[in-house]
Amino acid sequence: MSLNEAVAQRLSEMSKLLELLGENQFKAIAHSRAARVVESLADSVESMDKPALVALDGIGDKIADKILEFCASASKGSPHIAEHEKMLKQVPPGLLEILDIPGLGPKTVRAMWQELKITDKVSLKKAIDSGSLLKLPRMGEKAVEKIKSGLALGEEATRRIAIGLALPMAERIADELRAIKGVQRVEIAGSLRRGRETIADIDLLVQTADAPGVAPKLRSSAKSKATTSKSKSDEPHPVIEAFCSLPDVRDVISKGPTRASVRAVINLHSGRWKGGGPDEHPKEPTMQVDVRVIPDRSFGAALMYFTGSKDHNVALRQRALAQEQTLNEYGLFPEDEEETPPQDRGISPIASKTEAEIYKALGLPYIPPELREHPADIAEFQKAGKVPKLVDLADIKCDLHAHTTDSDGRMSMRELVENALKRGFHTIAVTDHSKSSAIANGLSPERLRDQIKTIRALNKALKSEGLDIRVLAGSEVDILADGSLDFDDELLAELDIVVASPHAALSQDPATATKRLLKAISHPLVHIIGHPTGRLINRRHGLDPAMDELITAAKEHRTALEINAHWMRLDLRDVHVRAATRAGALIAIDCDDHESSDFDNLRFGISTARRGMLTPDQCVNAWPREKLLAWLKSKGR
DNA sequence: GCCGTTTTCGGCCCGACTGTTTTCAGTCG
Structure with missing residues (x-):
């Protein structure tokens, strides 16, 4: 966990503790907002002084002091915020877990604690079994049932899902909704539409000609004067009914006239990274889907x-x-x-x-x-x-990071070229692994020299076939733990493009990682730093280098930092792209293709780029071929 | 606890749905 994440986690927990203690709710909201602000910072809070912190929207005098207190104590090896510790002593820690159960909020959990001495999930279960939970105000049979299923759901209810799993699922459900009679339009909203790397729930909007346009509650209260039975307008819209009975729906959480929430099954991928893997998901993982008729x-x-x-x-x-x-x-x-x-x-x-x-x-x-x-x-x-005019899918004209069967890819060179042509690219780079990546069948210097010859011949053949595409001879060369590269300079100089990436020693301390990556960035023959931190979403934290130093060096040496578009990576991440864009560094968006379907990951890289406010002129993949080749040749001289 | 094109004090977004109630509090997004 990075320092920023640690600070955000403390602030967010303080917000929950304040709620449970029954303190001013706006104070609690201020803390959770500050947590979000810290979480989305590109720079480490460690490098910020008080004026810099207070300048941030949502962080004032008091919270700035708490962040500084955390940083100062962290450097002495015992990170803490005194007020946080004090609150933790007042609130049983098990209550925080209870607060995570869907449908339970601070008021109810506080009442459980104060009235029934419930302090954790175990004592909650006891109170359910003994029936004592029903003694609480506004607590009936149905509410208890809801809590029971919430307990059974466990951590699944709060886990965020990678966008690469959530988006295909949302698109499938959207298609099913489009097939329903009377539906004119379906749009994906929420964090999926904003392109966040992980998604908590799927939001779908459905347009129909007959959707109610005024609040149903108001109409029903007007009508309920005449009758106590449910009026017709209180019935769920037919589209809502149809949605709730789709085959993938496991549970209906709520269902009203214009909206419904359900839990639906996630289809895991079967590709290289098996969608999180069985170790990280229960046997039939689900996520929440909200639909609203408009x-x-x-x-x-x-x-x-x-x-x-x-x-x-x-x-x-x-x-x-x-x-x-x-x-x-x-x-x-x-x-x-x-x-x-x-x-x-x-x-x-x-x-x-x-x-x-x-x-x-x-x-x-x-x-x-x-x-x-x-x-x-x-x-x-x-x-x-x-x-600013953000980079778009249509702007991308090449992929500069791709693998073939020569290392661990599943495509032949010809297949790679076909995929690139299909997408209207003017250039595709072959960048197989280097010798240290033995597990990925990394190329020896001899094999790489052979591959270069093959690529030169392929370009001639493609030209004679009248195909307007250039294949670049390249390598995804390992950045070794000390920052040196896996091939010597003489060999690297024979290549058209060098992508240097960290693959091993990914739990180095930040200072060592910074030094390592700076060495690669400033290497005169390196064009692109591939997946700079090596993180895997929900799986591996990766390196935590001083990103501001990397960005400064990348700008100076005109070395591009890669947004690896695979949805398990998205590395650089959005906030760092934003910092790089601001500083004027170059960015590459590449799919790290291993099989044909990997080309489709480009959209996730584009979302990350757009979130980082990347414009086409700073994205090397959006450049015309001549400009790209000139940049590639300009290095190493 | 944060913030200011009306404010350095007194506000702090707004509506749907549920389950419990006889008119609404709590939760969620």
Whole structure:
């Protein structure tokens, strides 16, 4: 765990402890917000002083002191925050686990603790079995059943799933929804649309002509004066019913007129990394899927609302209030003193149909979903009057990191070329492993020399066939533990492209890792640093180098840092791409192809790049061939 | 605890759904 993650974890836990202690809820919210801010920082908090911390949106005087206290004590080998320790002594630690059970919040858990002396999952189970749990206010049979199934779900309920598993699942369900009668449009929202590397739940929006446009509760309360039975408008929409009975749905968590939440089965991949592997998933892993039915006229407002992020939404709503308007998932409305929401009083929205018109009405340029994370960005976009033109899938014209059957790939060189042609690439690089990667059948110097000859001949053949594609002779050369490279300079100089990557010694301490990677970045023959940290999402933390130093060196030496597009890697990660983009360093987005389907991972690399605000001019894969070749040749001279 | 195009004090986004209630608190996103 990096220092930032450790600080974020403490702050987030402090937020929960504050809630359980019944303290001011806004104080708790402030702590969890500060945790999110620290988590998404590119630089280590270690390198920041108090003014730098306080300058961050969401971190003030008090929390800055706590972060500094943590850093100072960490350097002495006993990282802690005194206030956090103090609260931990007041709250039984088992309560935090109970708080993670879906459907249980701070009020209920606090009541369990205070009234029934429940302190952990064991005493909770006892209270369920003895029936004493029912003594709590607002606690009935159904609530108890819900807690029981929540207990059975265990950690699964809170685990975040890699985007590479969640997106195909969301797309499959979206297709199934599109097949339902009356459905006009289905969109994926939430963190999937923002392209985050891991996903907690899938949000889907369905547009139908007959979706209710006003709050059902209001209508029902009006009608319930006449009758106590459920009115027709309280019944779930037919699309909601159809969704809840899809074959992959295991549990219906909630189901109302316009929305439903279910747990549905995740299909694991069978490829190189078996989708997390059996050790990390229960036998039939599930994740939560939320569906909401929306009418055409408020689709933009709903899409915006359910795309988030939460912090982005809150900031937009505050903006709306500042200009005497109110923003909800039905649209942007003029603000007044009435208690009934504007959409329920027949008031026309100022904007609601598309996201673009809502941003415009708020005096903002359109903000792409990938950039809807940090509220502080909004003011910047407004000041500039525009958002940078982010790199897009269509901008990518080459892949500079790919393997063949010569090492551990499953494609022949010809198959590699066919895949590249299919995607309209002008260039594809063959970068098989170097000799130290024995397990990946790394090439010896002799075999690499042979491969170079093969590639030269292939280029001639392709030209004579009239195919406009260039195959680059390259290597994914190991960066050894001390930062030296796995092939000597003489051999590397014969190559068109050198991708240098760390594969072993991935638990080095940060200082050693920084030195190691700096050595590779400044090597005159290295063009790209492949998967710079070697992390695997949900599986291996990888190296934790001083990223600001790496970025500075990468800019100086015009060495590109790779975004490895495989969804298990996404390395560099988004916040580091952002820092690199800001600093003006070059970025490569490569698929590290081992089989044909790996080319399809490019979209995940693109999401990460966009979240890092990468523009085409800083992305070497978006350059025309001549510019790319000139850059490759410029190194080593 | 944080924050300020009205504020250095007094606010802090807004609605759906559930399960328990006779009108709403708690949880979630």
